[in-house]
Amino acid sequence: MKMIYILxxxxxxxxxxxxxxxxxxxxxxxGMPFNMFWMSMWVVLTSVILGIMYKLDPRNREGDQE
Structure with a gap:
């Protein structure tokens, strides 16, 4: 298993x-209770983490060599 999948x-x-x-x-x-802010923050951070994983994954670089 690749290490980037640990993310x-x-x-x-x-x-x-x-x-x-x-x-x-x-x-x-x-302006939000802390619990709601925590969940909203993780929704945004999950998108950022998945974007980082997409950029680091070597399988996604095969189409960029055109």
Whole structure:
């Protein structure tokens, strides 16, 4: 298994693994309760991580040699 595929575990651990620790309402971030901000942040970070994986994957570079 390639090491870049380990990056798929980062959003899973960030969303589900740390959710019991960030399950609070009181600190508001950008006008949202902290729990809602945490989930929104991970939606954006998951897209960024998947974009990085796409760029690093050598199988996606085969079509660029035209």
């Amino acid at each position: 798929t575990l980062v959003p899973f651990i960030g969303i589900l693994g740390f959710l019991p620790f960030v399950n609070r309402i009181e600190p508001y971030v950008l």
